[in-house]
Structure formats: C-alpha cells, structure tokens
Amino acid sequence: MTKYFVYLSGEQTSVGKAEVNALAGLLEIDVSVRWDGRMGLIESKKNPVPFFLERAALVKEAGIVFSEIDVQGDLLGNLPDDLLTNTIRPEETFSVRTMSENGMFSVKERLDLEANLGARIKQATGAKVNLENPQVRILVVFTQGSIRVCKSIASKLRPMLRDREPGRKPFFHPSMMNASLARVMCNLAGVMPGEVVLDPFCGGGGILCEASLIGAKSIGIDLNWRLLMGSKKNLDSTGSDYSVIQGDIRSLSVHECDCIVTDPPYGRASSTRGAQAIELVESLFERADSILRRRKESICVCGSSEMNIQNLAESMGLMVNQVLQIKVHSGLVRELLTLGF
C-alpha cells in the first residue's frame, strides 16, 4: 500500500492535526492518519493527497513517502537508483529541501545533504535541478525516529487564503473572521459540497465565504443590516448559492441545514444590542435540534474561554467532540469546539 503524507504549517499544530483528522473522516475510503511531529502518515489504496491539498488550511504540503529509514541510518546508501528513476523522469526538473524536527542537524549539515542528494538524483536520473520552479519537489523530513524522503506538492490553497483575508475582500469589517480559521472551522464541521451551512451571526460573511468556496450553500443571519449587505458583496464574489436574512436567531426559525459554523459576538454589548453573548449561544443550542438534519459533529463554534461554551453545551445535552485552543492576534486565546447530537 502506498504511503502518503501531509505536512503541517508551523502555526497551531494541534488544530492542524484536528483539521486533517476531520478531513480524513470525509474521504470515501477508510484511512487513518498516524502523526510523527508535524508529519501525518496515511496508508491508503487511493491517493488522498489532492483532497487534503484542496481542503486543508493548515497543510503546507503533501505527497508520497518513497523511502523511510531509521534516523541513525545512511540516507544516500538507502536510496537505490531504480527508486529514484521511478520517481523522477530524465526530462523533469527537481529541487531538494530538508525539514528537521529533531534538532539533530545544523543548517550547514542540511544544506550539504540537500546538495549531495541533489547530485545523486541528477546522476541516477539525468534530471536537472531547478530550485525556483521545479516539476518535482523532493522533501526530506527528519523527525525524532525517522528520515523520510518524499515527493511533495506545495499547497496552492494557502496563498489563496492569504488573498481572501478580510482586508482583501470586497467588503471589510474588523469583526470578520480570517479566511484560514474560517476554512478550518468548515473542515472541522465536515462541510461537503452541496450541503447547507448556517452562520447565525454571519457579520461580513468570513465563514460563509469559505463554506461557499467549498461548494456548500450558505445561509447567513445577522442583526446588523450594514454587515449583512457587506456579506452579500463578499458572497457574490464567490459565485455560489447563498441567502442572507436580517434578524435575530432568537426569533427566527431555520430548518434543513447540514452544519452550523459560527463565531458568536464576544460579549461586546454594542454588537449584540444589549444581549449577553452566552444567552445568544444558549438560544442557538436550544434551536440546533430543529435547525439541523445532519447529526454528528455538525456544529463548529469559536468562542472566548470565559463564555465556557463546553459547559453550556453539555448541560443542554449536546455532545462535545473536541475543544481546541487557538491563538489569535496579540496573544489572545480562543476556543474552537465541535459539537453534535
């Protein structure tokens, strides 16, 4: 069975692992992910790499592991020529990079290894080195126990997410959720194309834009007319189906949704018109049963730890699947919860 890998970006590693694990659960094939540091190892009969690269915000690169040896082993001595010729064709260009998570190698040692492995590949395959824009990217990952030589593809989604940050959207408001976190939340809730996603506090539509770009149908509710008009502008730019409603989740009824992905207001009375944020969440949880047609892990909420959403959810009979800490700007920590019935 081929061994595939995903490699997480350095930020929010535990959230990155949860995102990949959630996405693995959405694949039609049965896969499990084993973690070795920031590297997720996946044994599968079918290639899951395109799906992870297309969906995951916190996966930096992914691909195939074609050689694995013990960390003390001889890397170059364990790479037979036929393994290299099967991986890189003579007419292709390639680059070699190393990532060390075990602190065993200095920068100079890694640069030497990249040069030596590059020379070895060139000699075995006849392929040319191109560090700027290679057709094949060879990545060597050193973890605590292993050295893995991989054929890797860089995420194209991550630069696109940077281009979709709130300040670069057609409409901007400081309360908007950033694109990367919005994408992670949609993935934790298991949003799939064609599903209906509700954000009952949708503001300028940061979360709903990502849900729409995954291919879901978005429904947004917000009290604030100006923000709601902004969310329309932002959602129009995604080119997908959506519907936004001005109102208060405490007095509206919405049904037949597959997921709720939301970040309620964080207790600032100005944005809630006097209501306590936690009361709004309580009211949402009361209605969740009638809103949702999908039951398992269908809710992802981002809140401040003072709101203690976990306690509230458990006391109301919801199943709390995960609680993850995330660092937001200026040292602020928030909680990401996935919930279901």
Ligand SMILES: C[S@@+](CC[C@H](N)C(=O)[O-])C[C@H]1O[C@@H](n2cnc3c(N)ncnc32)[C@H](O)[C@@H]1O
């Ligand atoms: C943190 S912002 C939401 C950001 C948004 N989820 C995004 O993805 O960009 C919270 C929003 O809740 C809205 N809000 C506050 N009280 C509300 C209520 N009772 N019903 C609906 N929306 C409300 C505010 O107007 C504000 O836009």
